[in-house]
Amino acid sequence: xxxxxxxxxxxxxxxxxxxxxxxxxxxxxxxxxxxxxxxxxxxxxxxxxxxxxxxxxxxxxxxxxxxxxxxxxxxxxxxxxxxxxxxxxxxxxxxxxxxxxxxxxxxxxxxxxxxxxxxxxxxxxxxxxxxxxxxxxxxxxxxxxxxxxxxxxxxxxxxxxxxxxxxxxxxxxxxxxxxxxxxxxxxxxxxxxxxxxxxxxxxxxxxxxxxxxxxxxxxxxxxxxxxxxxxxxxxxxxxxxxxxxxxxxxxxxxxxxxxxxxxxxxxxxxxxxxxxxxxxxxxxxxxxxxx
Numbered sequence: 187x188x189x190x191x192x193x194x195x196x197x198x199x200x201x202x203x204x205x206x207x208x209x210x211x212x213x214x215x216x217x218x219x220x221x222x223x224x225x226x227x228x229x230x231x232x233x234x235x236x237x238x239x240x241x242x243x244x245x246x247x248x249x250x251x252x253x254x255x256x257x258x259x260x261x262x263x264x265x266x267x268x269x270x271x272x273x274x275x276x277x278x279x280x281x282x283x284x285x286x287x288x289x290x291x292x293x294x295x296x297x298x299x300x301x302x303x304x305x306x307x308x309x310x311x312x313x314x315x316x317x318x319x320x321x322x323x324x325x326x327x328x329x330x331x332x333x334x335x336x337x338x339x340x341x342x343x344x345x346x347x348x349x350x351x352x353x354x355x356x357x358x359x360x361x362x363x364x365x366x367x368x369x370x371x372x373x374x375x376x377x378x379x380x381x382x383x384x385x386x387x388x389x390x391x392x393x394x395x396x397x398x399x400x401x402x403x404x405x406x407x408x409x410x411x412x413x414x415x416x417x418x419x420x421x422x423x424x425x426x427x428x429x430x431x432x433x434x435x436x437x438x439x440x441x442x443x444x445x446x447x448x449x450x451x452x453x454x455x456x457x458x459x460x461x462x463x464x465x466x467x468x469x470x471x472x473x474x475x476x477x
Contacts (some may be wrong), residue, residue, distance in 0.1 A: 207277055213261055215262075218252040219250035219252050220251060221246070223246070225239055225240065227239035230378075231255070234475055235469075235475060236476045237474065240262070242472065243264070244356060245355055248284065250283075256284065258434075260285040264354070268345060269294075269358075271357075272294040274357060295334070295335055297351060314406070314409030314412050319424050320429040329438045330414065332367065339458060343458070343464070356368055367436070371458075376468070376473060377469070380450075383436065383470070387471060391430055391431050406425070427455050
């Protein structure tokens with residue numbers, strides 16, 4: 187199959203999906219090896235501009251991409267991939283499968299409390315026992331990311347402001363927590379409303395539905411084996427809360443930014459160290475007038 191034909195199929199496939207409400211889904215790019223790959227473009231800002239399409243992509247892990255998936259990324263002209271995965275995650279999962287000459291930037295989020303929480307979550311995934319992963323831990327992850335992820339997220343914004351790095355993909359394992367917080371910060375920096383930020387965050391439930399259903403079912407069986415009980419007797423509250431996102435999870439990142447700095451804008455400026463000139467350049471690079 188020629189590269190031109192692959193590009194044609196990619197364009198047709200990604201612009202023909204339709205939501206249940208009849209809205210054309212231009213955002214989601216289906217890949218065989220990653221269900222949560224999507225364009226961050228198209229969102230309108232509060233001052234009447236729009237985030238450019240085809241410049242920024244958010245995703246989950248990319249090590250399972252098929253050859254056709256890699257060709258699709260090549261058709262998208264991807265130049266840079268930023269990964270928030272830790273070294274141990276990469277060792278366990280494998281390296282990203284990417285087109286040749288893509289620049290890779292590692293921003294491993296593993297310091298402090300984030301590392302401790304990751305270890306607890308990984309143990310729960312291995313055993314199915316989520317007793318140490320209560321519902322309230324999910325918003326807590328986003329609060330911690332606001333604090334411990336500041337330097338990583340500042341680097342991401344600066345890389346995005348450089349046109350030689352784009353189109354750019356950033357990702358973590360599932361494209362949910364680390365990537366979700368990154369997207370919330372990025373869209374806020376560009377002037378997108380928090381209501382829209384929340385809607386984008388919850389799209390992971392839509393695009394990952396099959397994966398979530400499969401994973402939750404596997405964990406029910408694993409928990410039953412670990413706890414020596416019948417699958418129907420497993421308390422699924424914590425498992426479902428970890429995999430099915432709620433708006434309050436990402437709202438916790440805004441709450442933490444406001445608590446520490448007064449506003450998300452102040453957090454980006456004072457907490458992350460993004461100055462006014464950098465912010466202006468980011469907006470000039472990534473926004474366009476609404477036609």
